[in-house]
Amino acid sequence: xxxxxxxxxxxxxxxxxxxxxxxxxxxxxxxxxxxxxxxxxxxxxxxxxxxxxxxxxxxxxxxxxxxxxxxxxxxxxxxxxxxxxxxxxxxxxxxxxxxxxxxxxxxxxxxxxxxxxxxxxxxxxxxxxxxxxxxxxxxxxxxxxxxxxxxxxxxxxxxxxxxxxxxxxxxxxxxxxxxxxxxxxxxxxxxxxxxxxxxxxxxxxxxxxxxxxxxxxxxxxxxxxxxxxxxxxxxxxxxxxxxxxxxxxxxxxxxxxxxxxxxxxxxxxxxxxxxxxxxxxxxxxxxxxxxxxxxxxxxxxxxxxxxxxxxxxxxxxxxxxxxxxxxxxxxxxxxxxxxxxxxxxxxxxxxxxxxxxxxxxxx
Numbered sequence: 001x002x003x004x005x006x007x008x009x010x011x012x013x014x015x016x017x018x019x020x021x022x023x024x025x026x027x028x029x030x031x032x033x034x035x036x037x038x039x040x041x042x043x044x045x046x047x048x049x050x051x052x053x054x055x056x057x058x059x060x061x062x063x064x065x066x067x068x069x070x071x072x073x074x075x076x077x078x079x080x081x082x083x084x085x086x087x088x089x090x091x092x093x094x095x096x097x098x099x100x101x102x103x104x105x106x107x108x109x110x111x112x113x114x115x116x117x118x119x120x121x122x123x124x125x126x127x128x129x130x131x132x133x134x135x136x137x138x139x140x141x142x143x144x145x146x147x148x149x150x151x152x153x154x155x156x157x158x159x160x161x162x163x164x165x166x167x168x169x170x171x172x173x174x175x176x177x178x179x180x181x182x183x184x185x186x187x188x189x190x191x192x193x194x195x196x197x198x199x200x201x202x203x204x205x206x207x208x209x210x211x212x213x214x215x216x217x218x219x220x221x222x223x224x225x226x227x228x229x230x231x232x233x234x235x236x237x238x239x240x241x242x243x244x245x246x247x248x249x250x251x252x253x254x255x256x257x258x259x260x261x262x263x264x265x266x267x268x269x270x271x272x273x274x275x276x277x278x279x280x281x282x283x284x285x286x287x288x289x290x291x292x293x294x295x296x297x298x299x300x301x302x303x304x305x306x307x308x309x310x311x312x313x314x315x316x317x318x319x320x321x322x323x324x325x326x327x328x329x330x331x332x333x334x335x336x337x338x339x340x341x342x343x344x345x346x347x348x349x350x351x352x353x354x355x356x357x358x359x360x361x362x363x
Contacts, residue, residue: 062235
């Protein structure tokens with residue numbers, strides 16, 4: 001890449017960080033009930049020496065978040081003597097790390113894609129938005145890109161190691177947002193099935209190790225259950241049996257409402273991530289991106305990553321359409337990194353057309 005482009009990219013990153021983090025440095029950032037609760041949860045662990053095996057209560061009665069986010073927040077808490085500002089900056093570091101890692105995945109495969117990921121990630125309104133307040137769901141972009149990299153390697157190289165890692169990343173998601181963790185399992189199973197039809201790579205040993213990797217992040221919650229008469233397992237069984245009293249204040253949508261609501265929220269999520277403009281323009285951009293990638297000759301790993309991310313996206317769409325309870329927009333925080341990669345691939349292909357003076361050939 002030419003030096004002037006490096007300079008331009010560096011300026012974009014610096015300007016983006018100034019815009020998104022300057023208000024935080026001056027103490028201007030939101031602290032809602034959730035953030036206040038989380039900070040107090042960390043304070044109890046450090047100041048009152050009450051380490052927690054679980055996080056706060058989840059929406060399903062008797063179920064709790066995993067403790068990972070609150071253990072991680074303990075690091076900036078200790079360094080700053082409990083400053084909410086430093087904990088918020090720590091959250092921003094994790095959010096932007098997901099963008100950097102996504103770019104590093106493609107760096108050796110197609111540098112243009114990695115450059116566009118950085119450019120889009122650091123100017124993204126949604127990325128800048130979630131970087132300026134601490135929330136456990138903001139682990140999802142990083143965990144999602146790690147999961148998709150593993151899923152792509154399953155399709156690309158039939159990697160047993162990445163099958164095990166995929167189970168681990170899905171399990172860790174429970175600490176960020178429990179429904180997304182559970183709803184990510186079908187995509188892993190489908191991708192493993194598709195890969196296994198080409199080459200049998202899943203052995204009994206691999207399944208055993210994947211099971212251990214999946215259970216490892218649940219150990220704190222399992223220990224908690226052992227000490228509290230299996231309250232979470234009983235609550236989960238009760239919920240699956242149809243007892244949803246813990247969600248009574250949330251009126252479930254009908255299937256017809258969900259058929260309209262889910263695609264609209266997915267479109268809003270993409271719109272907020274890439275650029276805020278009229279929905280019709282966003283739809284047109286998506287059509288152009290799909291057509292560009294459909295026509296192009298892409299490298300095998302890029303194809304595997306696009307296929308894995310599309311399966312994951314469609315799987316979540318179908319599951320949330322079937323799921324009758326409230327569908328919160330922050331459930332889609334992990335999809336932001338998928339949108340960045342999709343758009344970066346499309347822009348890299350468009351860049352090639354511009355350089356070859358074929359920019360009128362979009363369809």
